[in-house]
Each structure stands twice: as structure tokens, then as C-alpha cells.
Amino acid sequence: MNHVTQEEIVMAYYGERFAHLDDCEECRTELARIAAVLDRVDAPEVPEPDADYESRVWQRLEWRLRGEKKRERRREWIRWGAVAAVVALAFVAGLFWQRENRAVAPQSVSKPAQSPNQIVSQQQNQQRQRDRILLVVINEHFDDSERILVELSNLKPEEGLDIGPERARAEGLLASNRLYRRSAEDRGEENVATLLDDLEPVLMQIAHAPSQVSANELRAIQKRVEAKGLVLKLRVVRANVRGKTAASYQQPNV
Template structure:
């Protein structure tokens, strides 16, 4: 019985999402089965016809509407996190500690989906069939514009991430409130996974400078997420010394300003 699905053949056609063993198995099955070859040929014809269709061109106001939506979400998310941090410093906030793991998972999932949405814009728009001899070899204008748009979307999320990281660092070095610091450690723990995803996305986008800076932030976030040792005061003083000597707050603000500058001038 043929166990190779059409979805497997599509992945085989694009050489995407299958390891070497799976590719070899499908190639062998195509060699052995005339019926499978016929199915594959029909799929290829359909895919080629779809790929030949021109990409839809967004209207002139599309980018403005998209950024307005992102701005609204980023402002709402930042305000919500600040309010949650304040609530956690009160007695009522302690009742929510049992939900910390679920919030962390939701946060990680939301960040991952945001990155998929952001980077997927450029990926899908830039994915074109092999050009025919009569077609120009230069990249389509829509693909270039989508690549720029996906980079700007990534920058917006990273800028919000850096603002939140700055707030966590400032709270850790300036606050002596045990409840507030406990909530701050939870926020730092949630930022670790997000930071890794943003670093990977920056690497894929070719922004090595941003990727390196985010990778340098990870040890600090891990330190902030862990409870202090036997001497909290000594640990706090050590953290202040590190922040002062490494100039991490200045670097956070400078990187955020550099990211937001192109966006503010283009809107």
C-alpha cells in the first residue's frame, strides 16, 4: 500500500522539511512506482501553475495599517506587563504564582508565532519558482519590499523586548522589595526564551550585530531569573557592579535607539 502522502510529495518537490533519508525514500518509491510518478507529475503541474501566478500587490495603505496594528499591540502588551509586575508586588499578586508556568509557555508561544508571522512575510513572498529563460532573473519588487517589511516587523518586536529587558535590569539593581524582586525574576525567566528566538531570527535575517548583542544578554537574563544566594545584599551589590562596569543599560538603550531610528523616520 502506498504510504506517501501528497504533502510528502510537495515537501519533496521543494526539498523543504524532509531529511536526507526521507528524500531518498521518496526518490526510490518514485523510481519503483509508475502510479506514484503519475501522482507526482500531476502535483508538480499544479504547483508550477500556482507558482506562475503573480504575487498580489498590497494597496498603498497596507503598510501603514500593519504598523498601526503592531504599535497598538506593543503598547498594550508593555502596559499589561508593567501592571502585572505591580500587582505581583502586592498580596493579591501572590495568588497568581501557580499560573507562572502556563504564562511562560504562552509567552514563548506568542513570541514564536510573532516571529513566524514577521519572518514568514519575507519568506513566502520571496519564494519563487526557478525562472524560465524568458523571465528576468532579478528578484521581484514585491519580494524585496516584503523582505524590508519583515525586517521592520522583527525590529519592532526586538525593540519592545529590549525595553522590557531594561526594566527588569533596573528593577533588579534598584529594588529591595522581596515580592517585587520575585516577580521580576519571573519576568526575566520569560525573557530568556524570547531572547533566544530573537537572536536566531536576527541571525537568519543577516543582522549579526544584533544577534551577537542578544546572545551577550542571555547570561545576564539567566542570572536575573535565578534566586539570590545566601547573602542577597552581596548578590545585589555584585549585580550593580556588573551593570556599571559592563555599561549594559547604555548598550540596551543605544541598541533600541538604533533599531527604532529608521522606523521613526519612515512612518
């Protein structure tokens, strides 16, 4: 007869059912021995906090929450700063694009009129240039994100690890991530949009983590990065985006 293991006997004490125990006197005796010990283990007496305990907890906490809110406001400013930086970048890119077009314009002015084909070509060139700028900017975004994820993945989970710098970078990237995702969706860049979509919750988790993370919090971040295979995806999509960007440079403007 196969007896139940010691571990199973302990679990039987805590309510798990083992049919074997009904038939085996020997195992029942062992269960009784374990029960004789565990029955005597009463919960250690917990000193009951005084009647004001709850309000004392809140008073101490309220003070810390105020600091927390200040930090949150600062994070908000960083986020908006990042959005402003992206808008400014787009504006500068637009200026460059206009200047390039103006340089081409005198030649076309000297011509009496543009044919429909020429107009279509010109529009295609403009679109290509816009896409090129977007791809370059997104590639840099992926590069930065990958660096943060790799850095965090390589950390050994320990208590009180300072991830303040990575957190601040993730905050900045989070704001631009949303903008890029929308742009990528608008331009039908599905792979890029999907990856940006996967990246967003992870960046959010890092951005919302405390500066000094516990081992468990870091493990949770690492698990999420690993479960989504984000580092590998970033490398693959980055390679594709680089390829596309290079190809678009090789395509002569018509």
C-alpha cells in the same frame, strides 16, 4: 627607621614576611605583645552534632528541594509559554503580511507577466516587511529588558528583597531572547545579536535568583549589569533600531 604598621605586625603574626622585623627590636616586641594575646584565642568549642546529623540535614532539605523542583517546573511552563507567545506573534505577523500581499496581487494579475525586475522588487519588499516586524518586536524586547535592569540597579541592597516580579519577567524574556538572537544573526544584524548575547546571561542570572534575594546576590546582579554597561548599550542599540525601523517605513515599497 620606618617601623612596620600595627596592621603589618598583625599580618606578620599570620605569616606575612617583613624584613624590617629582623632588624628592629622594637617592632619584634610589639609582635610578641600581639602574639601573646592572639595565641590565647582558641577556636570556640563547637558542640559536635550527633551521629545522625547528616541524615537529619538531608531529611529537612529533601522536603525543601521538592518545593524547589515544583517551582522549577512552573518556571519551565512559563518559559515554554513565552516561546509559544513568540511563535503565535510570528504567525499573526505572517498572516498580516500575506493579507497585505494579497491586496497588491489583483493589480499584478491583471498584468500579463512580471518582469525579472518586478519579481526582485517584490522579494525585496517582502524581506523588508519581515525585517521591520523583527525590529519592532526586538525593540519592545529591549525596552522590557532595560526596564527590569534599571529597576534592579536602582534597588538598595538589603536582605530578603522581593524581586519575584522582575524574576518572572526575566524568565519570559529569556526564552524570547534566544529566538531573537538567532533571527538577528540570520539577518546579519550584528549589533543587535551581540547585545542579545550579552543580555542572555544577565537575564538568566535574574531568572534563576530566588524571589527574595540577599544583599550579596542583588549586588552581584547589579555589578554584572554595570560591568557590561548593559543599560547604556540597550539605549544606544534601541535608538539605532528605532532609526532603522523609521527609515524602513520611509522607504516606499517598489
